[in-house]
Amino acid sequence: MVAVAESNAPDHSNAAAYGLSIATEPMEAKLAKALPSGEGWQYEPKWDGFRCIAFKNGTSVDLRAKSGKPLGRYFPEMVALLAGLPATDFVIDGELVIEVTGKLSFDALQMRLHPAESRIRKLSRETPSRLIVFDMLMDTDGTPLLDRDLAYRRERLEVFCDGIKADPDHFIISPTTRNLRVAETWLSGSGGDTDGVVCKRIDEPYRSGERAMTKVKRLRTADCVVGGFRYEKDSKLVGSLLLGLYNDDGQLDHVGFTSAIADIEKPELTARLEALRDAPGFTGKAPRGPSRWTTDRSSDWEPLRPELVVEVKFDQITGRRFRHGTKLLRWRPDKRPSQCDFSQIGL
The missing domain is CATH 2.40.50.140 (Nucleic acid-binding proteins)
Incomplete structure (x- = not known):
């Protein structure tokens, strides 16, 4: 069993230090039984990993879990990767995953939450993590994007990912679709690397700390x-x-x-x-x-x-x-x- 005791109070003090004027909690999703249909929906795979907001200011990198707790200590290889990117200022939202024998492993992620730094360093070499990004909260020129709609944020994220040319084994952009049939295919095929589909309104801002998205899983x-x-x-x-x-x-x-x-x-x-x-x-x-x-x-x-x-x-x-x-x-x-x-x- 892996368990880390933590306070109920989020720690988002990093937000101000990285150019955001508000506490940046991840936007979350509420569970639904079926995929929403109609115009204005963007569908994404729901990845089986740790939610992670990554902050970069100069060469300083901070990784935060959904709880607001720091993750950088447990994923030093991801801190190093982001620190080495040519873009010096940004805030991105994504999912940390680890692949073992061709499959994403949540157990491998949990093993990283270990008190011994030597153990973490060993695991970071043996089973390096990958960051799958799906949203951009601050642009590379320091402009906060929280109030911009998802369509614009996604456009900026794609430009960002094209520009940094990061190693795809460790950093990729999540696929999306606005086609309901494609999303239904993703949902029916979930259960391995993904555990469902996340649905977002393309005309909505980033609602920090709110359950403003919809998620649909094969399992409830x-x-x-x-x-x-x-x-x-x-x-x-x-x-x-x-x-x-x-x-x-x-x-x-x-x-x-x-x-x-x-x-x-x-x-x-x-x-x-x-x-x-x-x-x-x-x-x-x-x-x-x-x-x-x-x-x-x-x-x-x-x-x-x-x-x-x-x-x-x-x-x-x-x-x-x-x-x-x-x-x-x-x-x-x-x-x-x-x-x-x-x-x-x-x-």
Whole structure:
């Protein structure tokens, strides 16, 4: 398991230093069941990586995760690549990915979040990262582009990418289409390097920190805060994680659970969870006792500080809760807990 404790408060102090007058949080997307149709939509593959905003000022480079936390320490080869580009000032939005044996590997990304610099340096040589860029937030002449529409920003991004002539093994521009049928083909073929399609309005500005885009996945997934856990029956090992999403009032509501935890991971995970025990766990709707479907679990649960984020697969939502248990897909150390709210699933 990979998990990085982090504050709910974003760190975007880098924005002013790189010529932007506002805090630049990534524009995010809300989940939809189908691709939107009609004029004015741009479709892009949804890449399976770490969201990354890259700032460059002179030879100084800063990489920021979706949470606002710095990423440069973990991807020194990307810092070096951007520092060496002929363009000296820009801000771009993209996705950091790592390819292993011809496929993008999210596990390889998570392995980079390691405390030992020697380990990071070794991995950066063995499995170098690639930045797939899809938006430009500040032009090379220092002009902020946040208020310009996507069509203009994309044009400037294409000019930028043509001019720098970066190594395509490590830096590429994401493909786009305005053809719904092509986007449907991308969606039907997702599940490997991509996990869906992102849909953007070409006439819209960059709405920093807002869920102003639409994403459609073959699998319905959500990023949830782990607000508590239950032990297995007659055991001191974790049996299930209790999941939460933030409501409109900023309170963490319990929305379901996942018990899809491998036995080999339970001892280490239990120790990590026990170190985070702290009431109340859920500040909104809290878990209840066992239902007729969970009679083999204790009604007691352990509250946690809201620091861990997991991505889970779910089938249906009823009454702002997952109707059934979810499947744990992966841990999301790159996401800030406060970003896990109901709006990501369209509620």
